[in-house]
Amino acid sequence: MEDRDTLVNLYYTMVLIRRTEEKILELLLQGKLASSMCHVSIGQEAVATGVCSAMQPQDYLTSTHRGHGHIIARGGDLRRIIAELLGRETGYCKGRGGSMHLVDVQLGHLGSNGIVGGHIGIATGAALWSSLQNDGRVTVAFFGEGAMTEGIFHEAANMAALWRLPIVFVCENNQYAMSLPWTHATAEHSFARKGEAYGMPGIEVDGQDVLAVRQVALQAIERARRGEGPTLIGAQTYRFLGHSRGDPSPYRDKEEEARQRARDPIRLYQEHLFREGIMTQADVDALEAKVAEVIADAVRFAEESPPATLDSVLEDVFA
Numbered sequence: 001m002e003d004r005d006t007l008v009n010l011y012y013t014m015v016l017i018r019r020t021e022e023k024i025l026e027l028l029l030q031g032k033l034a035s036s037m038c039h040v041s042i043g044q045e046a047v048a049t050g051v052c053s054a055m056q057p058q059d060y061l062t063s064t065h066r067g068h069g070h071i072i073a074r075g076g077d078l079r080r081i082i083a084e085l086l087g088r089e090t091g092y093c094k095g096r097g098g099s100m101h102l103v104d105v106q107l108g109h110l111g112s113n114g115i116v117g118g119h120i121g122i123a124t125g126a127a128l129w130s131s132l133q134n135d136g137r138v139t140v141a142f143f144g145e146g147a148m149t150e151g152i153f154h155e156a157a158n159m160a161a162l163w164r165l166p167i168v169f170v171c172e173n174n175q176y177a178m179s180l181p182w183t184h185a186t187a188e189h190s191f192a193r194k195g196e197a198y199g200m201p202g203i204e205v206d207g208q209d210v211l212a213v214r215q216v217a218l219q220a221i222e223r224a225r226r227g228e229g230p231t232l233i234g235a236q237t238y239r240f241l242g243h244s245r246g247d248p249s250p251y252r253d254k255e256e257e258a259r260q261r262a263r264d265p266i267r268l269y270q271e272h273l274f275r276e277g278i279m280t281q282a283d284v285d286a287l288e289a290k291v292a293e294v295i296a297d298a299v300r301f302a303e304e305s306p307p308a309t310l311d312s313v314l315e316d317v318f319a
């Protein structure tokens with residue numbers, strides 16, 4: 001049985017991700033984001049939260065174009081996240097990168113990435129380094145099921161299993177890569193068999209159940225830390241909104257959407273916490289108020305920060 005603080009923290013993190021992304025959408029509609037390229041993970045919060053809660057402070061992760069949740073769950077600075085989205089000098093990439101370029105190396109967050117699958121190679125490189133250094137770190141690579149059909153995934157999975165690298169591959173299967181259903185993108189839908197094909201365990205988990213995600217992540221991360229090699233986790237989840245703003249998802253069946261929305265990971269977990277007597281409605285209300293305060297502070301900080309200026313656009317770039 002987990003202690004109360006851990007259980008409440010999981011809830012706090014999921015709510016913080018959800019409310020932050022709702023605020024980001026609001027800022028987008030107000031025309032305040034530096035770029036309209038922005039993908040939210042509303043509906044998928046339990047995956048980022050469960051996995052990051054199982055990581056140790058020294059561990060690494062790499063993230064995707066849909067990466068707000070990963071950096072928040074890793075304990076990223078919300079002020080710097082919002083400042084980055086608003087194109088401010090105080091942002092994680094000094095406002096040059098935006099939503100898809102959040103990175104906090106000190107937290108072991110090696111970056112989100114607009115190149116679908118690109119960061120799977122970066123994660124495998126980090127794990128190779130840890131293996132060579134014997135530094136005890138584990139790397140987590142988050143990616144969507146669409147990225148899993150990219151060549152880079154196959155090369156990285158093959159190499160990681162062959163060399164028993166300390167890495168955990170976390171596929172957030174939200175069922176669609178833009179408009180392409182998962183069932184039309186790959187012939188083998190079993191993560192157990194997919195993992196087996198590379199020589200690593202493949203574990204399927206209900207990605208809407210934060211405690212279940214946490215359990216499989218704890219096992220996979222500890223296995224990697226013991227030097228037993230990678231694991232492929234297939235977390236079954238759903239993005240409640242379109243691929244990005246302006247996508248009303250005409251390719252999705254409306255009954256399917258309703259069915260999936262009824263399995264809101266935050267509500268499911270809240271019901272669990274109430275049932276177990278771990279939180280009350282008053283606790284939830286207080287937590288929501290705290291989250292609202294944290295977000296309001298981050299937005300205020302970002303809006304008061306200076307914008308990235310045009311004459312500095314070539315600073316901090318490699319070429």
Ligand SMILES: Cc1ncc(C[n+]2csc(CCOP(=O)(O)OP(=O)(O)O)c2C)c(N)n1
Pocket residue numbers: 065066114115116117143144145146147148174176177178243
């Ligand atoms: C290499 C590459 N190919 C195509 C794209 C365009 N693109 C952006 S997101 C996306 C879908 C990715 O699907 P998935 O990996 O399942 O992640 P999800 O968007 O579902 O979270 C595509 C094709 C890209 N950014 N990079």
